[in-house]
Amino acid sequence: MLRYSERPVIRPATVADLPAVAAIFAHYVETSVVTFEETPPTVADWARKLADLDDHGLPFLVTAEADTGAVAGYAYAAPWRPKPAYRHTAENTVYLSPAHTGRGLGRSLVTALLDACTRTAVRQLVAVVVDEKGEPNPSLALHRSLGFTEAGRLSAVGHKHGRWLDTVLLQRAV
Template identity: 55%
Template sequence: MLRDASTADLPAIAEIYAHYVRDSVATFEFDAPDAAEWQRRFTAITEAGLPFLVAESDGRVAGYAYCGPWKTRPAYRHTVEDSIYLAPWALGRGLGGALLDELLDRCTRSGLREVIAVITDSGDESSAELHRRRGFAEVGRLRQVGDKHGRLLDTVLFQRSLPQPE
């Protein structure tokens, strides 16, 4: 089940993300955000009218996804960056695709034009493939911009144009 996230979901969201901060290179943060920081992020995204969703499975938050502004300058106002994270126990159930589909639908209805995905090239192709299957194209690579867990990492930029009303 997909639904809008609420502040009550933030502890579960924080727990999911903390796993990726500690145990992966999917994010370049070194310290998991605390409750106040998650509240700030949630408020900024929702007050901007951007989608912040959760996927539930067995009554638990199994994953979350949101779109945030790509850049703060006004000329970028129709471009967002997506972010999708799943609880380790929820991988392989199609929830990432369902979350991304719903994000894209909501962004289209909101009149947004472009969605960017910044994906760490860690050797795991699952996130890149998820985006490719939904029409994202690889548009660039930033070489060795991340240094985490003793690894120098590239990020790959993906972009999808959204349909525009006639």
Template identity: 50%
Template sequence: MLEEEYDRDRRSLPRHLRRQPEPERPFAFSIRPVEDGDIPDVREIYNHYVTNSVVTFDEDTWSIAQWREKRDQLQRLGLPFLVAQSPAGQVLGYALVQPMSSKSAYRYSVENSIYLGQAATGKGLGRALLEALITACEEAGIRQIVAVISDKGAEGSIALHEKLGFVEVGRMGRVGFKFGRWLGTIYLQKSLKPAKKSGRSGR
């Protein structure tokens, strides 16, 4: 039967007998601290950007062991590492902060990273993760967050950070070279609300 014949026959049926199209399921997720079982998904999400984009300057993919080492380091420092999870248990994206420097005077300032799985882009998840990350940083006693963003291919990330109060504070040109082209970086900074004394004494 041709498609137009099927549609005509379907419309001729009483309304209660017509097959209705499946309603689109709402995009749902929850945000929580990373767990060990999330690491393979985190690795897969990040490695996609390593091999297919210039939003990260990494050129070599990360192993699960490297990601576990990073998670353990951030836990020791009391720094947030969050994941967004679907109702079915799939990791849709992640957000974390890491020290700006190993020098102890930088202990109240961090650099953030947010990456989304390909099926989770364009649905508001990036904003939700960044908002949750900001809140977690305030609770941890962090006073400044800096985003270091590629000046090519990351326009959406720049716009998101600016919507949430990050302000551009500088640029560096041609400091990275990936996929045969020179890349620069854009620095955005956000001051956080004072939190109760956290006891962060150094790194």
């Protein structure tokens, strides 16, 4: 596995980062089944997401190239469910630019996100990962390597690009 040549710069996301965040996510929306979104959110949608997470006191992080400052990926923790009893549980999301995968940045981002969550009210972090049965799954491998354990499977709950897809629920105490 290639490693990032320099220690990644991981910092809170800003409004200026959102065009890059939108572009990264749009790639996965349009070309893959790793998200069940079918229409890429706009930069304005991402601005609302950033503001909402800030209002909830939840982290939204980006990793950037040390030399150029270009956003290479992002991760955030969002409320798991709207009911008040779930207020100490969040769902994590992590995406990398296709040009930056396989370098350890996902691990760095999720590790930083876990650390950031320790400074919030979050006590459990949930990951919802699409399982393309029989296909390599870097996201499942990453989450398992960071101590997430499988909490369940939802069979054929998503339909995208002509395929029925499962999701695997993983969780970890923060």
